[in-house]
Structures are given as structure tokens and as C-alpha cells.
Amino acid sequence: MQSKLKTARSQLNGANGALAGRLNDAAGYADDFVHDRPWHTLGAVAGLALLVGYLAGRA
Numbered sequence: 001m002q003s004k005l006k007t008a009r010s011q012l013n014g015a016n017g018a019l020a021g022r023l024n025d026a027a028g029y030a031d032d033f034v035h036d037r038p039w040h041t042l043g044a045v046a047g048l049a050l051l052v053g054y055l056a057g058r059a
Contacts, residue, residue, distance in 0.1 A: 034041045
């Protein structure tokens, strides 16, 4: 039972590290996108805010 628990923890730590790496990559990509295209980002956020406001107003 102890060996299974150690194996499971090891696999979980490996998966956690892989997930953290992917999240860091995604955050880096998003940061680059925002810095390269600030007006596109502003337009997308404004559109999303309008959509959320419209949906909230209907409720």
C-alpha cells in the first residue's frame, strides 16, 4: 500500500509540474499577444463586457 501511495504521489507531482509548465507557456503567450496587439485585446475585452452586461440585464 505504501509503495502504491508513493507511486501515485510521484505521478501526481509529475502531472502537476507538466500542468504548471503549460500554464506558464499559455501565460507567456497571452502576455506577448497583449503587448503586440493592445487594441485587439481592448476590443475583445470590450465586446466580452458588452455581452456579459447584456446577458446580466436580461436575467
